[in-house]
Amino acid sequence: MTVLDSKVALVSGGADGIGRAVVERYLAEGARVAVFDINADKLESLARDFPEGLITVQGDVTRYEDNERAVAETVAAFGKLDIFVGNAALFDYFVPLRKIAPESLAENFDRLFHVNVMGYLNGVRAAQEALKASGGSVILTVSNSGFYPGGGGILYVTSKHAVVGMIKQLAYEMAPDVRVNGVSPGATDTEMKSVEGISGRAQPLNHIPGFHENAANAVPLKRMASPADHAALYVVLGSSEQSPMTTGCVIHSDGGWVAR
Numbered sequence: 001m002t003v004l005d006s007k008v009a010l011v012s013g014g015a016d017g018i019g020r021a022v023v024e025r026y027l028a029e030g031a032r033v034a035v036f037d038i039n040a041d042k043l044e045s046l047a048r049d050f051p052e053g054l055i056t057v058q059g060d061v062t063r064y065e066d067n068e069r070a071v072a073e074t075v076a077a078f079g080k081l082d083i084f085v086g087n088a089a090l091f092d093y094f095v096p097l098r099k100i101a102p103e104s105l106a107e108n109f110d111r112l113f114h115v116n117v118m119g120y121l122n123g124v125r126a127a128q129e130a131l132k133a134s135g136g137s138v139i140l141t142v143s144n145s146g147f148y149p150g151g152g153g154i155l156y157v158t159s160k161h162a163v164v165g166m167i168k169q170l171a172y173e174m175a176p177d178v179r180v181n182g183v184s185p186g187a188t189d190t191e192m193k194s195v196e197g198i199s200g201r202a203q204p205l206n207h208i209p210g211f212h213e214n215a216a217n218a219v220p221l222k223r224m225a226s227p228a229d230h231a232a233l234y235v236v237l238g239s240s241e242q243s244p245m246t247t248g249c250v251i252h253s254d255g256g257w258v259a260r
C-alpha cells in the first residue's frame with residue numbers, strides 16, 4: 001500500500017514548479033488529484049502525462065467562483081476531498097518599498113496579495129465543507145520569506161508572513177475536524193513569475209542571472225532545491241495516519257535559513 005491510497009487531493013498552482021512536483025508525488029503515493037491552475041497549456045501537458053487519476057480545472061485563484069468550481073469538479077470526479085493544497089503565488093522580483101512608486105503601491109499590493117493571500121483564503125473557504133466531511137487537511141505553501149527578510153521584496157515577504165498567521169488561525173478555527181499546516185520551501189529551481197509591472201527587469205525566478213549560485217550560497221546546506229525536494233513533506237502532512245497530531249505547524253524545507 002502507498003501512503004495516500006484512497007485519498008483525494010486538490011492542488012492550486014499545481015500545473016508547474018513545486019505544485020506539479022506535489023501532484024506527481026501524490027499520484028505516485030496512490031492519491032487521485034485535481035489540479036487547479038490558471039495556465040491552460042501547462043494543465044493540458046500535465047493531463048497528457050498523467051491520463052489516470054488526475055483531472056484539471058482551469059481557473060484563477062483570485063476568483064471565488066473558480067475555487068468553488070474546482071472543489072465541485074473534484075468531488076464530482078472522485079466522490080470527496082481529503083487534502084487541499086494552496087500553492088499558487090506570485091513573486092515581487094525582490095523590489096524594496098522605496099522602489100515602488102507611491103501611485104502604484106496600492107495596485108501592486110492588491111495584485112500580489114489577491115493571489116498569495118486571498119487566493120489561499122478562497123481555496124480553503126470553498127473546500128471547507130468537503131474537508132470537514134472527510135476529516136481532511138489543508139496544506140499551504142509558505143516560503144522562507146514567511147519567516148526571514150531578504151528572500152523577496154517587501155510585498156512578497158509581507159504576504160508570506162500573512163500566510164503563517166493564516167495557518168495558525170485556520171488550524172484553530174477548523175479543529176478538531178480539519179488539520180491545517182504549511183510547508184516552507186527556500187529558493188527552488190522554478191519559473192515563478194512576478195506581479196506584472198512591478199519591475200521593468202522582472203523575469204521568471206530561475207532566469208535571473210546568478211540566482212542558482214546566490215541561492216545555494218545563502219544557506220548552510222549550500223545548494224538550491226529542486227521542486228521534488230519538498231514533495232514528501234506534503235505527503236506526510238496530508239496523511240492523517242502519518243501526522244495525526246500535527247496542526248498549526250510549518251515544516252521548513254529551505255536548506256537551513258534558521259541555522260545561518
Ligand SMILES: NC(=O)c1ccc[n+]([C@@H]2O[C@H](COP(=O)([O-])OP(=O)(O)OC[C@H]3O[C@@H](n4cnc5c(N)ncnc54)[C@H](O)[C@@H]3O)[C@@H](O)[C@H]2O)c1
Nearest residue numbers: 013016017018037038039060061088089143187188190192
Ligand atoms: N520557487 C521558489 O524559490 C519558492 C520558494 C519558496 C516558496 N515558493 C512558493 O512555492 C509556491 C509555488 O511556486 P513555484 O516556485 O512553484 O512557482 P511556479 O510559477 O512554477 O508555479 C506556480 C503555479 O501557480 C499558477 N498560478 C499563478 N497565479 C495563479 C492564479 N491567479 N490562479 C491559479 N493559478 C495560478 C501558475 O500558473 C503556476 O502553475 C508559491 O506559493 C511560492 O510562493 C517558491
